[in-house]
Amino acid sequence: xxxxxxxxxxxxxxxxxxxxxxxxxxxxxxxxxxxxxxxxxxxxxxxxxxxxx
Ligand SMILES: [Zn+2]
Numbered sequence: 001x002x003x004x005x006x007x008x009x010x011x012x013x014x015x016x017x018x019x020x021x022x023x024x025x026x027x028x029x030x031x032x033x034x035x036x037x038x039x040x041x042x043x044x045x046x047x048x049x050x051x052x053x
Contacts, residue, residue: 001050001051001052002015002016002041002042002050002051002052003029003038003039003040003041003047003049003050003051004040004041004042004047004048004049004050004051005040005042005043005045005046005047005048005049006048007040007043007045008040008041008042008043008045009026009048009049009051011042012024012041012042012049012051013026013051015051016051016052016053019053020053022053024051024052024053025051025052025053026049026050026051027049027050027052028048028049028050029047029048029049029050030048038050
């Protein structure tokens with residue numbers, strides 16, 4: 001699973017698609033408990049989305 005900010009959501013989706021060859025499941029992190037402590041997998045911004053296969 002990857003976490004992504006607004007800027008990197010497309011990067012995260014591309015990586016999941018490449019790895020899993022499935023449509024990714026994108027969820028908004030802010031609906032989850034980990035929202036405040038999760039940072040983007042690609043930069044230091046706060047993650048807005050989680051991307052899982
Ligand atoms: Zn980012």
